[in-house]
Amino acid sequence: MIEAHILVVDDDERIRSLLRRFLMRNGYLVTTAADAAQARRLLAGLDFDLIVLDVMMPGEDGVTLTRDLRRRMSTPIMLLTAKGETDDRITGLESGADDYLAKPFEPRELLLRIAAILRRMPTAQVQGPKYLSLGALRYDVEKGELWQGDNIIRLTGTEQVLMRRLADTPGEAVSRTDLIEELGRTPRMMPARISNARSTSRSPACAARSRPIPKSRASCKPRGAWAICWWRIRMAGLADWRAPERPERRVIEGRYARLEPVDPACHAATLYQAARAEGTEARFRYLFDAPPQDEAAMRDWLARAAASDDPLHVAVIDRRSGRAEGRQALMRITPEHGVIEIGSIMWGPAMTRSRIATEALFLAADQVFAQGYRRFEWKCDDGNLPSKKAALRFGFSPEGVFRQHMVVKGRNRDTAWFAMTDADWPDLRGEYLRWLDPANFDAAGQEQSKLRF
Numbered sequence: 001m002i003e004a005h006i007l008v009v010d011d012d013e014r015i016r017s018l019l020r021r022f023l024m025r026n027g028y029l030v031t032t033a034a035d036a037a038q039a040r041r042l043l044a045g046l047d048f049d050l051i052v053l054d055v056m057m058p059g060e061d062g063v064t065l066t067r068d069l070r071r072r073m074s075t076p077i078m079l080l081t082a083k084g085e086t087d088d089r090i091t092g093l094e095s096g097a098d099d100y101l102a103k104p105f106e107p108r109e110l111l112l113r114i115a116a117i118l119r120r121m122p123t124a125q126v127q128g129p130k131y132l133s134l135g136a137l138r139y140d141v142e143k144g145e146l147w148q149g150d151n152i153i154r155l156t157g158t159e160q161v162l163m164r165r166l167a168d169t170p171g172e173a174v175s176r177t178d179l180i181e182e183l184g185r186t187p188r189m190m191p192a193r194i195s196n197a198r199s200t201s202r203s204p205a206c207a208a209r210s211r212p213i214p215k216s217r218a219s220c221k222p223r224g225a226w227a228i229c230w231w232r233i234r235m236a237g238l239a240d241w242r243a244p245e246r247p248e249r250r251v252i253e254g255r256y257a258r259l260e261p262v263d264p265a266c267h268a269a270t271l272y273q274a275a276r277a278e279g280t281e282a283r284f285r286y287l288f289d290a291p292p293q294d295e296a297a298m299r300d301w302l303a304r305a306a307a308s309d310d311p312l313h314v315a316v317i318d319r320r321s322g323r324a325e326g327r328q329a330l331m332r333i334t335p336e337h338g339v340i341e342i343g344s345i346m347w348g349p350a351m352t353r354s355r356i357a358t359e360a361l362f363l364a365a366d367q368v369f370a371q372g373y374r375r376f377e378w379k380c381d382d383g384n385l386p387s388k389k390a391a392l393r394f395g396f397s398p399e400g401v402f403r404q405h406m407v408v409k410g411r412n413r414d415t416a417w418f419a420m421t422d423a424d425w426p427d428l429r430g431e432y433l434r435w436l437d438p439a440n441f442d443a444a445g446q447e448q449s450k451l452r453f
Contacts, residue, residue, distance in 0.1 A: 004118055005029040005046070009039045009062070010054040010080070019052065026111055034452045036060035041430055048075055050117060055081035055092065059449050063095045070096030076117045080105070139163060243335045244372035247312055252367060255436060257351075257359040258317040260324075264302040267315045267324040272298040274325050274348025283346060286384045288408060305329075311344055316351060316360045325351040328360060330368070338374030338422075345387075355436065358451065361394050362432045369425045376421075382414040391418040395428040395453040428453060 006028050010016045016032045023030045031046070033039040035057055051069070055062035066077050076098040081088065083102070092100045099113050138147040144164050146153045252259040260266070272295045275283070284291045292298040305313040311329035318325050326347035333340050342364055351357045368376050378396045380387035392398070396418035405415040420428060434440065435451045442448065 004049040004114075005031070006114070007031050007033065007039065007042060007048040007051045009033045009036070009051065009057070009065075011035055011057045012054070015054075022107055023114075028114075035449075036062075036065045037434055038427075038431070038452065039065065041427060043069070043073075049121070050114060051075055051077045052114075053077055053079055053097075055079050055083060055088075063092055066092070066095040066097050076121065078113065078117065241338070241374075242372070244338060246309070246333055246335055247330050247340070247367060247371065249309075249312065252314075252363045254319070254359045254363050255438070256319055257356045257363065258319050259314040259328075259360065259363055260317055262302050262305050262313045262315050262327065264299045264306065267327075268295055268299040268302055270324040271302070271315060271327060271348075274350065275346060277349050279349060283348075286381045286387065286408075287344065287346060289344075313344065314364075316347065316356065318350065318356055323350075325356065326360070328364065330364065332377070335373075338372065339377065340368050340373050340375070341377040341379060343379065355441070355445070358394070358432070359436055362429075362436065365420070365425070366429065369422050369429075374422050375419055376425075378418040379415050380418075381408070382416040384416075388416055388418075391416075393451060395424070395431070395451075396420050397424070 006023055008016055008019045008023070008030060009032070010019070011034055013034070016034070020030045020032050031042060031048070033042055036059060039051075039053075053062045053066065062079055062081070066079065069075070069077065077096065078099040078101060079092045079097045080101050080103060081092070089100045089102075098117055101110060101113060139145070140147070146163060249261045251261070272292055275292055275298065280291045289301065292301060302313075305311070305327075310333045311331035312333070313327060313329040315324040316326040316328060317323065327344070328342060328346075329344040331341050331343045342361070347357050347360075351360070365376055376396075378387075378391045378394070380391070382388075382401050388398075397420065399417040399419055402415040402417065404412055406413040431451065431453060435447070435449070440448050
């Protein structure tokens with residue numbers, strides 16, 4: 001039996017983390033969301049056995065979200081809240097919640113209530129689905145058919161046996177020995193057989209092995225541990241991946257910012273002013289270059305930067321004023337591995353901690369992943385706390401520190417590594433677009449809700 005998959009939605013990071021660890025220790029598969037928007041994105045891609053939902057969240061509250069979800073799905077919902085009065089409980093239950101637990105609560109009581117809710121669900125809720133799908137791929141468990149969109153992919157006999165064997169035990173690892181016994185193959189042949197099955201589901205040649213399917217056929221999203229296994233099977237091989245082209249030197253338009261290839265004639269004056277504004281020493285402390293002494297020095301630096309393909313420098317333009325308020329670069333460009341880094345960031349005070357800076361980073365990341373790169377890196381001196389904080393705010397994940405990595409301006413540099421991947425980007429991109437929406441800012445340009453990853 002697949003372990004129950006629980007979605008925990010709470011804006012308090014400490015509570016989310018505690019609930020996640022506690023429920024996982026008690027045998028549940030747990031996914032967390034920080035607000036209603038993130039929960040909706042997760043629910044669009046996965047089915048859950050239970051939603052544990054905080055009531056008092058910024059933006060859309062738990063009761064409002066419960067009412068909306070109940071109109072579209074029957075997934076059980078348990079509300080958690082500090083509001084424990086009778087009227088509050090009645091309001092929560094009337095919204096469609098299956099249970100209502102006031103904070104603070106005893107952990108064992110939470111477990112018993114969860115178990116009671118799951119017991120009331122029909123047995124079919126925890127059985128493997130008839131159809132398993134992810135994106136354009138769909139596998140008919142009963143018929144042993146693999147579909148891509150409206151086309152059926154013809155599987156070889158060996159591929160059919162492999163798919164049936166994996167689908168028979170969703171959520172469980174299948175040992176190499178079991179597969180060898182099932183298929184009657186020698187150990188040396190097994191990797192090739194599995195590789196063929198993986199590549200079949202991704203190959204462009206699938207169109208030649210297909211026939212139409214009636215559009216009325218239903219499917220369901222992968223559930224629980226099976227969803228994770230399906231992702232691993234699909235993403236493990238890179239046989240069809242091709243190295244992307246190098247980034248183009250072009251203008252990229254945003255709503256608040258515009259990225260332009262650096263031009264000494266256009267950008268020297270305003271970039272010099274941004275570089276020499278108050279806080280120059282701190283702004284350049286961890287950069288490889290020194291602050292420009294005058295506008296002519298800025299022009300010389302820009303001329304060298306404009307001639308470089310790696311780093312590929314751009315000026316960040318405030319679209320409202322038309323001024324270049326900062327610069328950044330794509331660097332260490334490695335198409336053969338699908339890896340690229342953003343660096344040489346000098347954002348002046350007019351764009352620091354603003355929508356312009358956030359959109360400048362978003363436009364760069366969106367360009368990189370749209371072009372087919374797999375990994376986008378951010379690196380900085382481990383002592384550069386503002387840069388490390390910015391990396392986390394922008395959705396990069398920390399990956400450790402390279403000790404004594406460089407000598408920069410006569411000082412040792414321990415380099416902190418951060419990265420995001422193409423698998424991360426769809427969720428990150430959705431949150432960027434939500435935050436950058438004009439509706440998220442008041443008349444003075446102040447954010448109404450924070451960027452949350």
